[in-house]
Amino acid sequence: MKIIIAPAKKMIVDTDNFVAETTPLYLSEASQLLARLRQLTFTELKALWHCSDQLATANYQRLLKMNLTTDLTPAIMAFTGLQYQYMAPDLFTTAALEYVKSNLRILSGFYGSLRPFDGITAYRLEMQAPLQLGQTTNLYQFWGNKIYTALAINNEPVIDLASNEYAKTIRPYLQPNEVFIDIIFGQLIEGKVKTKATLAKMARGEMVRYLAENNVQTLTELKQFDHLNYQFQAPLSTPTKLVFIQK
Template sequence: MRMIISPAKKMNTDTDILDYRKLPGWLAETEQLLQQLQGMSYDELKSLWKCNDAIAQLNEERIRHMQLTERLTPAIYSYEGIQYQYMAPGVFSKQELDYLEQHLRILSGFYGLLRPFDGVVPYRLEMQAKLAGPGFRSLYEFWGRRLADALFSETNCIVNLASKEYSKCITPYLEESTRFVTCVFGQLIGDKVVEKGTLVKMARGEMVRYMTEHQVASLEEIKHFDRMEFKYNKTLSDEHTYVFIQ
């Protein structure tokens, strides 16, 4: 079983917390993307990132001086988004961190597929960013089915806790032999399940934490998730989607 999650836009460098274990598995591809970004002007980068000047200046500076094998932070500690805050990996035990390393995978537009303790540097490159280069018109086209194939080589059971932007790297290549279950966290308003962005990110982080603390080994165990007042709803769920209602 593997959980897949999205990265976060906000990142940090912390070389003191814990050492990274390995370099990312797609570093040659990352270097190719870095060279593409380094060849762009400030205005082109700002347009690509769709951000304000402060964020654009910070990330342009990062790109101009980026070294992919120096001052690395384990990915799980580098990302600072809401999902990662609620996951709270900083207080996991060694056993829990080992479970996380085995079972969690982070999808990244820049790095491809990351293990939690792969060493990364801060970057800004969303999967849906309109980056084109030699032989590719988008990051989806750049990565193709490589990330899905790598994931399928590890497991035939995937718990999807990623946004649609990132799970789209996997879903077009699903095989009949692969069980792919998306977790939905929402509120029942009338007869519709309504998902609220921030709440969903919080719940995804809590689900990773729950699975890690309980060393979850089967899909059936996920249904017992009860944090943030969420409860599994059997009626609204099916074999491909587990719906949790608050």
């Protein structure tokens, strides 16, 4: 199976504990985006990033010095948001690391599609940012079907543990025979499934950990996930939407 997750805004640089093993598939496209971002003024970048003056200043300084080929951190270790904290990839066994290398892909507005040990630099660019480049008016147009193509789906389900913002780079290009599985983490409130973003991020990280540590290969095995008191709910699910409710 292929598992897709979103990146995180929070990133670190760590070139000591883990070594980048591969180069991002779309490094040329990332270089184009970097050149375009450097054409923008501080005010334009702050608006694009939707962040405070303090964060904008730090990211602006980083942008000016950014190098896509040196001081690289493996993608799965570079992101440190809530989902990645609960995934805790730095504690993975060798077998679990091999599993994510084969099955996990991180979708990125800046790099497109990342394998776990692709070497990357810290950046800030969300997929929904309205960045214009050439004839394209946003990043969805810029990336087109490239992120989908990089998945290289081969008669296997795609497990969506990303946000809708990033899953939208895959869905439009799926072929009729390709299975895309939405994973819903929620709470049952007054008979309705309600999803809380923070809890969902935590659960997505836990599920990646569960899949990797248990070498999960089938949907039947995936449905056994029970971390953070979640349980699969067959009556609320469909063949392409698996619902997990927290007790």
